[in-house]
Amino acid sequence: MALLDVVALADGPMRFTDILSLADQPRGTLHRQLSHLVEEGLLEIDRDGRYLIGLRLLTLASRSWARNEFRAVAEPHLHRLQEETSETVHLGILRGAEVIYLDKVEGRQSVRMYSQIGNASPAYCTGVGKAALSALGDPELAARVAALEFRRYTEHTLRNAAELLSDISAIRARGYAFDLEEHESGICCVAAPIRSDDGHMLAGVSVTGPAYRVTPQKLQAWAPLTVAAADSIMMDMRNRMGPKR
Amino acid sequence: MALLDVVALADGPMRFTDILSLADQPRGTLHRQLSHLVEEGLLEIDRDGRYLIGLRLLTLASRSWARNEFRAVAEPHLHRLQEETSETVHLGILRGAEVIYLDKVEGRQSVRMYSQIGNASPAYCTGVGKAALSALGDPELAARVAALEFRRYTEHTLRNAAELLSDISAIRARGYAFDLEEHESGICCVAAPIRSDDGHMLAGVSVTGPAYRVTPQKLQAWAPLTVAAADSIMMDMRNRMGPKR
DNA sequence: GCAATAGTTCCATTATTCGGAACAAAATTT
DNA sequence: AAATTTTGTTCCGAATAATGGAACTATTGC
Structure with a gap:
């Protein structure tokens, strides 16, 4: 969740290193965590390898809002x-x-x-x-x-x-x-x-x-x-x- | 995430038991997982003890949508x-x-x-x-x-x-x-x-x-x-x- | 008031994550 | 173009956190 917040608060897509400097975690750990978030659709990777918030959150939020x-x-x-x-x-x-x-x-x-x-x-x-x-x-x-x-x-x-x-x-x-x-x-x-x-x-x-x-x-x-x-x-x-x- | 989906897809707030019947997990496990989601603000509990999607998702989604x-x-x-x-x-x-x-x-x-x-x-x-x-x-x-x-x-x-x-x-x-x-x-x-x-x-x-x-x-x-x-x-x-x- | 259902806590076992280091790929400089 | 730095990815033993059965408490319905 801390990672999600970091990415969501950024002005645009973030490179791996940008996130690394904000989240103080070892590179290996960070990489794995990001991969998991991507697997779950909470984050996405654009064609330049930068991370941004995934659409799954929008879908979840929309459903709960409507109801x-x-x-x-x-x-x-x-x-x-x-x-x-x-x-x-x-x-x-x-x-x-x-x-x-x-x-x-x-x-x-x-x-x-x-x-x-x-x-x-x-x-x-x-x-x-x-x-x-x-x-x-x-x-x-x-x-x-x-x-x-x-x-x-x-x-x-x-x-x-x-x-x-x-x-x-x-x-x-x-x-x-x-x-x-x-x-x-x-x-x-x-x-x-x-x-x-x-x-x-x-x-x-x-x-x-x-x-x-x-x-x-x-x-x-x-x-x-x-x-x-x-x-x-x-x-x-x-x-x-x-x-x- | 599976739990979030279950709760988000429901028509309204869900009681512990409702979720238990949909997620096939032991009661102890489910309870702890739900507690963690609530801690993170992904779920909330209403005054009747029922679970619903938390506002944090709305906030996250809104930020990423706007950007x-x-x-x-x-x-x-x-x-x-x-x-x-x-x-x-x-x-x-x-x-x-x-x-x-x-x-x-x-x-x-x-x-x-x-x-x-x-x-x-x-x-x-x-x-x-x-x-x-x-x-x-x-x-x-x-x-x-x-x-x-x-x-x-x-x-x-x-x-x-x-x-x-x-x-x-x-x-x-x-x-x-x-x-x-x-x-x-x-x-x-x-x-x-x-x-x-x-x-x-x-x-x-x-x-x-x-x-x-x-x-x-x-x-x-x-x-x-x-x-x-x-x-x-x-x-x-x-x-x-x-x-x- | 009592049974039944619902919800919560505990803890030894089990499975997952951690994070350093080694490796690979780009980007930058010489 | 080669060398170097920066960036991104993989691996694996050690450390940590999750699991789930059972015991316990609270609430609901009869």
Whole structure:
């Protein structure tokens, strides 16, 4: 898995030696491990002998994505929210201190459509992430925040734990989060938290758009819609899950 | 990997015992293997103790997809073809006797947008698949066809190797393939083959639409556009790859 | 409350991986 | 073009980790 990560994180196909320098393992060992991964279809070798991620992962991921219950339940609500706002809607799920985007619904041009799905971003500088964090209990929140390193993606990115915790208490008070160009310059969003009954799974929905089009007033106006969508998703999940447990 | 496949192929989360009955392994062994997969994030356990595919795969797949060179090169051509025809355009790559869809560009409604990406379908009953097969040399083609089992997805699905080979020689003669409701009832397409210089990688582009809207005449009219798109992709790949090798 | 089923842990045996070294093939330099 | 360095591949005894039967615990259904 460490090798898979190395290859997946690279910008392009990697030669044997490139991998060798990143994974600190003897050459013989590395060679055998790579061969096994290739056998399994997790890696592939191009005609220049360079390694890249195999298609098998795409197939596996696609199947599990399509059958993901939470995603399926949320889908109609995401579409409705998209139509109400005519901006891009995201569904993200909290994993540790990261948000993984599970779905995305765009308006007209579906350029770069898959770009976000599956993408992992730091929770502290995304709307969905902060919304999800706000649903954590204080001890758990403190633990996750303690482990964070704050990187400044833009000039508006929160700088430290204090700023984050203060923002989170504001989010708790009003019930929704803003991201005002904190992760990407020129991109703003409103987001609302989704929590499962047992509090085990935390997620969020957001409405995102370019700052020139999406004014603070608009974000404010969309907040109730976003919260409503999040609540509907929670309700549907509860109904779906209820009977079993 | 066998376990991952079992879990990924299931319709929903699987209990320990469900997996036990499919994977023939002693309980102790299976339990430990599942635990390792969970540790690595390849599997996850829901609150009912059932196993499902982990998000890590989605993240890995997403990264490699976004950086896939072939996909990136093809993308603008797919968009152009989509605009020219205003129907859905697919890019698929041949793996053995299967086609794996690498990209999809839709018109207005982007419902089920990711549904196809990463999906593997039999080559013999899809436009892209037959187009790609037609670019194989005869010995290689014979070998791959010999291993096929022909399942009848619709009443138009090709029934056996003879029908397939005959269709393929027609495809070779005219340079493009049709799928007339052979995989899914009510769905037709035209497809053109893409071959890399060394013939190592085979792929295809297709224009797909519902039979009531997409008449044979239209398919015929789109054929040259599809072939042109495939050729442009081939050219771009050649230029991109050329300098290096 | 009790049986049956489901899930988890343990540990001696067994099988696999490890990694150094030798070997082979390219790429680079002289 | 030959020599040298860099890169990629194979081999095999030693070290390590996986195996799977059995014992144990927890959960479910009657």
